[in-house]
Structure formats: C-alpha cells, structure tokens
Amino acid sequence: MGAHIVKTYQEELDQLSAEVVLMGGLAEAQVADAVEAVARRDVGLAQSVVQRDHKLDELEKDVERKCIRLIALRQPMADDLRKTVAAMKLATSLERTGDLAKNIAKRAMVIAEAEPMTPLTRSIERMGKLVSSRLRDVLDAYKAGKLDLAQNVWASDTEVDEHYNSLFRELLTYMMGDPRTISACTHLLFMAKNLERIGDHATNMAEHIHYELTGEDYVEDRPKGNTLNSIE
Amino acid sequence: MDKRKSVWNVVPAGGVIGMVALVGIAMVPVLRPFLIYAALLVVAYTMYKYLVIIGEAEGRIKALKLPEKQIKVQPQGPSFQEVLRAIPDPVMIVAGIEPDDIAGRWIVFANTAAQGLFRMDGEGGLLVSTIRNPEVLECVDEALFGGISTSTFYDLAGGARDQIWRAYASPLPVTGPQRLALLTLRDETDARRMERMRADFLANASHELRTPLASLAGFIETLRGPAKDDEKAREKFLDIMATQAERMRRLIQDLLSLSRIELNEHVPPSGEADLTLAARDVVDSVSLMARDKGVSLIIRAPKPGLYPILGDRDQILQVVQNLVDNALKYAVRGSEVTVDIRYDLSLEQAVAGSNSGAARLVLLRPDRNVHDFYAQVTVRDAGPGIRREFLPRLAERFYRVEGQKSGDKLGTGLGLAIVKHIINRHRGGLVVESQSSVTSDAADVLERTPNEKVATLPAATPVTFTAFSACFPQARAYGLGADTPRLVISDGVSRDLKDAV
Numbered sequence: 001m002g003a004h005i006v007k008t009y010q011e012e013l014d015q016l017s018a019e020v021v022l023m024g025g026l027a028e029a030q031v032a033d034a035v036e037a038v039a040r041r042d043v044g045l046a047q048s049v050v051q052r053d054h055k056l057d058e059l060e061k062d063v064e065r066k067c068i069r070l071i072a073l074r075q076p077m078a079d080d081l082r083k084t085v086a087a088m089k090l091a092t093s094l095e096r097t098g099d100l101a102k103n104i105a106k107r108a109m110v111i112a113e114a115e116p117m118t119p120l121t122r123s124i125e126r127m128g129k130l131v132s133s134r135l136r137d138v139l140d141a142y143k144a145g146k147l148d149l150a151q152n153v154w155a156s157d158t159e160v161d162e163h164y165n166s167l168f169r170e171l172l173t174y175m176m177g178d179p180r181t182i183s184a185c186t187h188l189l190f191m192a193k194n195l196e197r198i199g200d201h202a203t204n205m206a207e208h209i210h211y212e213l214t215g216e217d218y219v220e221d222r223p224k225g226n227t228l229n230s231i232e
Numbered sequence: 233m234d235k236r237k238s239v240w241n242v243v244p245a246g247g248v249i250g251m252v253a254l255v256g257i258a259m260v261p262v263l264r265p266f267l268i269y270a271a272l273l274v275v276a277y278t279m280y281k282y283l284v285i286i287g288e289a290e291g292r293i294k295a296l297k298l299p300e301k302q303i304k305v306q307p308q309g310p311s312f313q314e315v316l317r318a319i320p321d322p323v324m325i326v327a328g329i330e331p332d333d334i335a336g337r338w339i340v341f342a343n344t345a346a347q348g349l350f351r352m353d354g355e356g357g358l359l360v361s362t363i364r365n366p367e368v369l370e371c372v373d374e375a376l377f378g379g380i381s382t383s384t385f386y387d388l389a390g391g392a393r394d395q396i397w398r399a400y401a402s403p404l405p406v407t408g409p410q411r412l413a414l415l416t417l418r419d420e421t422d423a424r425r426m427e428r429m430r431a432d433f434l435a436n437a438s439h440e441l442r443t444p445l446a447s448l449a450g451f452i453e454t455l456r457g458p459a460k461d462d463e464k465a466r467e468k469f470l471d472i473m474a475t476q477a478e479r480m481r482r483l484i485q486d487l488l489s490l491s492r493i494e495l496n497e498h499v500p501p502s503g504e505a506d507l508t509l510a511a512r513d514v515v516d517s518v519s520l521m522a523r524d525k526g527v528s529l530i531i532r533a534p535k536p537g538l539y540p541i542l543g544d545r546d547q548i549l550q551v552v553q554n555l556v557d558n559a560l561k562y563a564v565r566g567s568e569v570t571v572d573i574r575y576d577l578s579l580e581q582a583v584a585g586s587n588s589g590a591a592r593l594v595l596l597r598p599d600r601n602v603h604d605f606y607a608q609v610t611v612r613d614a615g616p617g618i619r620r621e622f623l624p625r626l627a628e629r630f631y632r633v634e635g636q637k638s639g640d641k642l643g644t645g646l647g648l649a650i651v652k653h654i655i656n657r658h659r660g661g662l663v664v665e666s667q668s669s670v671t672s673d674a675a676d677v678l679e680r681t682p683n684e685k686v687a688t689l690p691a692a693t694p695v696t697f698t699a700f701s702a703c704f705p706q707a708r709a710y711g712l713g714a715d716t717p718r719l720v721i722s723d724g725v726s727r728d729l730k731d732a733v
Contacts, residue, residue: 014358015333015335015336017361018335018358018360018361019334019335019360021335021360021361021364022334022335022360022364022366022369024364025360025363025364025365025366025369026364026366028364028365029365029366029367032387059334122628123625126624126625126628139364143361143364156594156597159593159594162593162620162623162624163624165621166621166622166623166624166625169621
C-alpha cells in the first residue's frame with residue numbers, strides 16, 4: 001500500500017461498479033471463448049476457459065465483501081443503496097454465467113474427440129454469438145446507466161428462445177437419424193441449454209439495472225418466446 | 233513520501249527556533265524587539281514552507297488523477313496532447329497506482345480516435361468503463377506494473393460488425409507512486425477479414441461446386457461411352473450439362489459478391505439512394521419473368537425521388553432484387569407478390585412484424601441510438617410459407633429449409649446471406665414473417681392439450697405467406713403520414729405508372 005488516497009464515498013461506489021464491469025468483461029470473454037472452443041474444436045482454449053473460471057469466483061467474493069463493507073460503514077440510502085444491491089446481484093449473475101461457460105468448455109473438450117458435426121456446432125456458434133451480444137448490451141447498459149438499453153435486452157429474450165427451439169429440433173432430427181451421434185448431441189443440447197440460461201441471466205441483469213435506475217421492479221411478465229405455437 | 237516527511241522536518245524545526253526566540257524574549261529584555269521580529273520571521277517562513285509542501289502534495293494528488301499536466305505543453309508550437317490527438321489510431325494513456333486495486337486504472341488521456349471508437353464522454357475516466365476485455369486489461373497491467381511492452385488481439389464486437397484490433401501496451405517512464413502506460417490500438421480488421429474470407433471462399437467453393445462438377449463429369453463419361461451415338465440422349469444430356477454449368481457460374485458469382493460485401497461490412501456506406509426507385513427498377517427487370525409465371529407484382533410506395541435513404545444504390549438494388557427473386561421462386565401461379573415501402577418508422581416499428589398471428593423472427597436488429605428513422609421494404613409472397621423452427625437459420629449460407637426441393641428453384645443458397653450482409657453493412661434490420669400451412673409437431677401437441685390459447689387458433693387453414701422486411705436508416709425524417717398518397721404499380725409497370733402519376 002504505497003500512497004494514501006483519500007477515498008470518498010463516491011469513489012468507493014464508482015469502484016464497485018467498475019469491478020462489476022470488470023467481472024462482466026471476464027464473463028463475456030469466457031462465454032465467447034467457450035463457444036469458440038466448440039466451433040473450432042479447440043481443446044486448449046476450452047482448458048483455459050475452465051482454468052480462468054476461478055477468477056470470476058474470486059471477483060464475485062470481492063464485490064460481495066465490498067458491498068457488505070459499504071453497507072456497514074456508509075449506510076447507503078436511496079439510489080446509493082440500490083446501486084450497491086444491484087452490484088451484488090449482478091456479480092452473482094455474472095458468476096453463474098461464468099459457471100455455465102465453464103460447463104460449455106468442459107463439454108467442448110468431450111465433443112472435440114467425437115466426429116465433427118459442423119452444421120450443429122455452427123448453430124451453437126450462432127446462438128452463442130446472439131447470447132454474447134445480449135450480454136454485451138446489458139453490460140453496456142449498466143456501464144452507461146441507460147435504461148432503454150437495458151429494456152431492449154429485456155424485451156428481446158424471445159430471440160434466444162427461438163434459437164434454442166430451432167436447435168433442439170435440429171438435434172432431435174440428428175439423433176433420430178443416427179443413434180451413434182446421441183452422446184455428442186446430448187452434450188450439444190446441454191450447451192444450448194446453458195447458452196439459453198446465460199441469455200436468461202442477461203435478462204435478469206437487465207431487470208436489476210432497471211431496479212437500480214428506477215427503484216421499481218419490473219411488473220410486466222417476461223416476454224417468453226412461446227415455444228409451442230406461433231401466438232405472440 | 234519524502235515530501236510528507238519534509239513537512240515534519242520543517243514544522244518542528246520552525247517550532248524549535250520559535251521556542252528559542254520566545255525564551256529569549258522572556259529572559260533578555262534588551263533583545264526583545266529584535267527577537268520578536270526574528271520569531272515572527274521564523275513563524276512566517278515555517279508557514280510558507282508548510283504551505284508550499286502541502287501545495288506540492290496536493291498538486292501531486294491532482295496529478296495522480298489527471299497527470300495530463302505532466303505531459304507538459306511545449307513552450308512553442310503544438311503541445312504533445314495536440315499531436316497525439318491528431319494521430320488517426322486510437323491512443324490512450326493509462327495511469328494506475330496499486331496492482332491490487334484491480335479496478336483502479338484511469339484513462340488520463342484519450343485522443344480523438346479513441347474517444348470516437350469507444351464513444352467516450354471526455355478524455356478521462358476509469359479504464360474498465362471503457363475497455364473491459366480481460367486480455368487487454370492484462371496487457372495494460374503488465375505494462376504498468378511489470379514494465380513490459382505486450383500486445384494482444386482485441387475483438388471489438390458489434391454484432392456481425394466485428395472489428396479486430398491489435399492493442400499495444402507499453403510502459404511510460406514516470407517517477408513517483410503512480411505509473412503510466414501507453415495503450416495504442418491498430419485496426420487489423422481488413423487483414424483478418426481477408427484471411428478468413430479466403431479460407432471461407434475456398435471451403436464454400438470446393439464444397440458447393442463438387443455436386444455440379446460430379447454431375448458434369450458423369451455426363452461427359454456417358455457421352456463418351458454408352459450414349460456416344462444416341463442423338464436424342466446427347467441433346468438431353470447437353471441441356472442438363474448446360475444447366476449445371478450455369479449453376480456453377482451463378483454460384484461463383486454469388487460467392488464472389490458475398491466475399492466482396494463481407495470485406496466492406498464494417499465500413500458503412502456514405503452515399504444516399506432511393507428505395508422506391510430501386511424497387512421500381514427491380515420490378516421492371518423481373519416483370520417479364522413474373523408474367524411467365526402468372527404472378528402479379530405490385531409495388532405500393534410513396535413517389536420516388538423524394539426520400540433518400542443512407543446507402544449504396546447498387547447494394548440496395550441487390551437486396552430488393554434478391555428478395556423479389558426469392559418471392560417469385562416460391563409464389564404459386566395466380567398469386568400476388570407485393571413490395572411495400574414505408575418511411576419514417578422508428579426502430580421498434582421497423583422490426584415489428586405486420587401480422588400478429590404469424591411466426592416472426594428478427595434476423596438482424598439495427599443498433600440502438602444510431603439512427604432515428606428507418607425506411608422499410610417488405611416483400612411478401614403467398615407461397616407455402618416457412619415453418620417457425622426453420623426461421624433462425626434462414627440467412628445462413630447454403631441453408632435450405634428441410635423438405636424444400638431445389639430442383640426447379642434455381643437458387644445458390646446465398647441470396648439471403650447476401651441480403652443480410654448488405655443490410656448489416658447499412659446498419660439496417662431484417663425481419664422474416666411467415667405463416668405455414670404445415671403446423672409444426674409442437675403445435676400439434678398444443679392443440680391436443682387444453683389451453684385457453686387454443687381457442688384463438690384459426691380453425692381453417694390460415695392463408696400462407698412469407699414476408700421479408702428489410703429496413704435501412706433514413707438520412708432524415710420526412711414527416712410522411714399514413715395518408716401520404718401512395719403510388720401503386722402493378723403488372724404492366726410503365727403504363728400504370730403513367731396512370732398513377
């Protein structure tokens with residue numbers, strides 16, 4: 001600890017959100033790398049994703065500690081309190097996102113040993129890109145404190161669901177066609193499910209940002225992609 | 233640190249001299265007036281010294297947050313900041329104090345290019361709120377605290393508008409607690425894109441050309457052997473071979489044009505084009521083909537020539553052309569293909585579908601907060617429709633909807649991919665809506681389960697259709713209401729145009 005910096009309350013709050021953004025960057029990279037590891041059958045990349053996951057866990061703990069400290073020492077009120085609580089919740093969501101990315105990477109290592117199934121991994125890649133972009137949008141919204149950006153993420157959850165359903169169907173067709181692919185397809189199915197859940201986390205985060213900025217919960221129901229028919 | 237220590241050196245020293253003076257005042261009355269002056273002088277000097285040191289310390293703290301002052305302006309000519317600002321590549325100076333304080337890195341300077349790239353509000357701010365890529369942050373840390381120059385690739389993703397930059401971080405010599413590093417970025421999108429394009433082109437071309445090539449080779453074999461003297465068979469085979477050769481030619485053409493578009497995808501077009509004119513030109517060029525198929529083509533649009541959109545005319549033309557070609561391919565005899573053009577739509581309106589009951593999917597969503605108004609072209613056919621579960625893969629290259637026969641439909645499987653890439657380059661959007669007569673298996677399940685929504689399902693087979701809506705950013709708002717006179721052009725294009733005008 002070299003220099004003395006007089007840390008103000010505001011600085012502490014800023015630092016908290018900066019750390020959450022940092023976590024977000026890490027989570028984003030984890031998801032992107034995990035998906036790339038699937039697409040390129042890159043075992044090395046998958047391994048590094050698995051190894052890097054602990055960083056997110058540590059950061060989450062750190063953010064949580066800082067939040068508790070801030071609540072205890074500064075007793076934040078109103079928007080400061082919401083900011084603190086939102087930071088804690090976002091950190092949890094991001095940590096979960098990282099776990100899901102790690103799981104995708106682990107499965108990537110398994111399917112890299114099986115026969116390549118390019119059309120299917122390409123679908124995973126496409127879905128991964130979509131989910132990554134939602135994660136990016138929600139983090140941008142958090143960083144800039146922009147409500148409309150967060151709402152946009154919140155409202156477009158159906159797209160991920162559509163992709164998931166389409167992929168689900170594709171995988172079923174594959175498995176029915178050739179039972180030897182069942183093992184690999186199951187892994188791909190779980191990957192798709194993980195990606196879908198990362199998308200849900202992005203939606204959750206958008207809700208937390210909404211809460212942070214307005215102090216109100218989302219009262220509407222989530223726009224769920226109706227998986228069974230075309231009624232919207 | 234040393235400054236702070238010197239505060240403590242100066243204050244006691246002044247104090248001691250002052251005390252001696254006070255004692256002197258008390259003990260030696262003769263020296264009193266002289267000593268009072270001396271004491272006052274010492275106190276004044278001590279205070280001055282103290283203030284100077286404190287001032288320096290404060291300056292130092294300020295410099296920590298804004299070391300911009302340390303990159304001092306030269307006596308004459310432009311300052312270093314001005315020079316840096318003028319550099320076209322993004323350049324930033326990052327400061328940090330403690331390696332443990334992971335979020336504590338500040339941007340103390342960012343040049344104009346960097347501010348533009350990251351949409352920064354000013355020259356400063358926390359580094360993580362601008363760049364959160366862990367690899368770049370690691371590079372910066374290494375430069376700050378390890379004193380090593382490193383570089384890494386930095387994917388600045390923006391949907392498919394990916395940009396690939398190379399980030400270089402190098403330490404700057406500074407004394408004192410805070411450290412500085414220089415972060416420069418160089419755009420390597422073109423080089424990387426070229427590389428990927430070449431690989432993609434080879435993979436696609438070799439894969440897709442294999443089938444027609446095999447068929448050609450087979451026919452050549454047959455013509456040389458068994459069918460050598462069979463006049464009728466020879467004619468027939470040559471016809472097929474010509475078709476296959478034609479297919480190969482179109483395929484290569486499409487692949488090349490796709491590659492070209494992809495190469496420029498990250499550079500938005502700078503010109504202006506007229507959507508209505510483009511649509512009219514396309515309809516003109518395909519009207520003969522439509523008449524042969526017994527399909528009537530109808531355009532509904534405001535008058536041309538008044539409402540430009542931001543775009544490259546040739547590429548806009550290609551979008552409309554591909555969408556209309558597609559519609560004609562799947563339209564049944566006696567049906568209509570309509571081209572609707574609307575202006576002044578908000579982003580939400582532009583990506584919202586028209587029909588509530590049909591399956592809808594946004595294949596490409598425009599960036600928020602970039603443009604306010606969009607012009608939309610919707611091409612709709614009354615074909616068999618596409619089932620909901622096939623929608624997400626539509627714009628994928630070489631994707632064919634399951635069960636769709638490609639025999640009589642002469643397509644390369646690249647039309648929609650080209651459309652999507654062009655629209656992406658224009659920062660526009662693409663939405664597909666479709667009603668298919670074939671309900672999906674999932675919907676069958678639903679119909680059997682008791683659900684209040686079942687009641688809203690239309691009892692009769694719904695009218696099937698497929699509609700693609702492409703939207704492009706407008707140069708400005710035109711204030712066109714719903715009741716703006718619309719030009720309707722159908723079938724015999726020029727004649728009806730005259731009537732309408």
